[in-house]
Amino acid sequence: MLKVRTHNVFDVRDEATIRSQRFDYEGPIVRLDGVSKKFSHFMFGPVDLTLDLKPETVTAIVGTNGSGKTVLLNMLVHWIKPTHGTVYIFGKRYSEAERWIKSRLAYVPDFQEMFYGLTVRDLIKQHERFAPDWDGERFKRLANVFELTSIDVPFEFLSKGNRERALLALMLSRRVPLYILDEPTNGLDLFVRARLYDAWRDMLEEGASILMVSHDVSLLERFADVVVVMHQGRVLGVYEKDALLDDWARFIVEDEQEVRKDCVSHFDACSKEQMTSAGMMALEKGVLSSIVSSDRVKTRAYLSELGYRFQEHRMSLEEIIKALIDFVKEDQRSLHR
Amino acid sequence: MNDLPFQLDPDDATPLYEQIKRQLKELIMSRILLPGSPLPSIRALAEQLKVSVITTRRVYQDLEREGWLRSEQGRGTFVRERSEDEVWAERLKLAEETLRQAVERCQRLGLKTEDIASLLDDLLRS
Numbered sequence: 001m002l003k004v005r006t007h008n009v010f011d012v013r014d015e016a017t018i019r020s021q022r023f024d025y026e027g028p029i030v031r032l033d034g035v036s037k038k039f040s041h042f043m044f045g046p047v048d049l050t051l052d053l054k055p056e057t058v059t060a061i062v063g064t065n066g067s068g069k070t071v072l073l074n075m076l077v078h079w080i081k082p083t084h085g086t087v088y089i090f091g092k093r094y095s096e097a098e099r100w101i102k103s104r105l106a107y108v109p110d111f112q113e114m115f116y117g118l119t120v121r122d123l124i125k126q127h128e129r130f131a132p133d134w135d136g137e138r139f140k141r142l143a144n145v146f147e148l149t150s151i152d153v154p155f156e157f158l159s160k161g162n163r164e165r166a167l168l169a170l171m172l173s174r175r176v177p178l179y180i181l182d183e184p185t186n187g188l189d190l191f192v193r194a195r196l197y198d199a200w201r202d203m204l205e206e207g208a209s210i211l212m213v214s215h216d217v218s219l220l221e222r223f224a225d226v227v228v229v230m231h232q233g234r235v236l237g238v239y240e241k242d243a244l245l246d247d248w249a250r251f252i253v254e255d256e257q258e259v260r261k262d263c264v265s266h267f268d269a270c271s272k273e274q275m276t277s278a279g280m281m282a283l284e285k286g287v288l289s290s291i292v293s294s295d296r297v298k299t300r301a302y303l304s305e306l307g308y309r310f311q312e313h314r315m316s317l318e319e320i321i322k323a324l325i326d327f328v329k330e331d332q333r334s335l336h337r
Numbered sequence: 338m339n340d341l342p343f344q345l346d347p348d349d350a351t352p353l354y355e356q357i358k359r360q361l362k363e364l365i366m367s368r369i370l371l372p373g374s375p376l377p378s379i380r381a382l383a384e385q386l387k388v389s390v391i392t393t394r395r396v397y398q399d400l401e402r403e404g405w406l407r408s409e410q411g412r413g414t415f416v417r418e419r420s421e422d423e424v425w426a427e428r429l430k431l432a433e434e435t436l437r438q439a440v441e442r443c444q445r446l447g448l449k450t451e452d453i454a455s456l457l458d459d460l461l462r463s
Contacts, residue, residue, distance in 0.1 A: 201381065201384070204380055204390075221387045222384050241388070242352075242353050242389045300350075312348065312350060314349075317387075
């Protein structure tokens, strides 16, 4: 008798083969080539961006509200198509290999409304049916870890935190090399967060990589390896977290000395590139007693040369990101002058 | 696993990578970490220290190459057993580095060689 298999129709290969086929890609996973998208109210790009997203690493996209972070993620999963430019994921374009690409990534959108009308059970069935990489055993474990209970209640009746927990458990139960997460800790309590971190660690140690958008500073400090900073639809830069922490510093000038005017004008006169390499200044309490620098070695040498006594302090990741965006804003203001 | 007693200094301009490497060596040499004891995974250590796995991986790889650690496929990273001679040589190296820094500081303060020698003498006697 002919047996019709409704479940796991794709799952004919053994796990090792799946693993080697899915995790075999080397080279940058994401590449945006002159990508822009024009909305009536907002211009995204043009963006040229290469993200390695190496196995076991977490890359976090940060930026102010409305800087285009979610648009970027939605482009990576082909929900938004660019007006100009090309998006390459795992070295391929969606137009040539949509299924191939989509079977290698899982997306948790920050748009829970799209699942209204469905229950968690419906979504499990969809995954069993359509996702060849679905790991039912892992889902059982994660459902347990995240304490999912109401799997027969439509999404719109679940609390925000419960919806997020369900989506995370579902998407993380796909065994893919790339997880894309939009604000994944939104609405989660401290205890669930801790358990989510454990689940992520397991996935990363299996060789996956995570790309996420998040405003959650404690999450970024703890998990991010690479930080992508966005502002007004553009990418300001891609930074290794530890390079930011090592390179940036705050200099406090001692004994109420004011940094001389010619010193200030020296910094003002620099072009943007020179400014980043020579260090920059921030006004605090009316006098220049505090200097924020993106190149502590140069600024230290420069201040010593001018004869200042000063203390040098590391900055937190949050302070650095804020300063980075502030400097760009300052730059734009000076251009308009 | 309990967190290892690391202390990254917010006012130390030494790169994070160097600080972590030095402290891990000191933990091994002071036998807080005994030979054979398992180390946290690179991801777990990165999270504890709030640094990138790129850094912790590099620290582990370097210390493995230098003979402090050994990693076993699928089991993790462990403190390597070392001979007394090896440990002694490393101790001397570290002690020499510590003293060299102290001497340089004394010289910057304007002390002469004989001043430093007699100071060290006093300290050793006390």
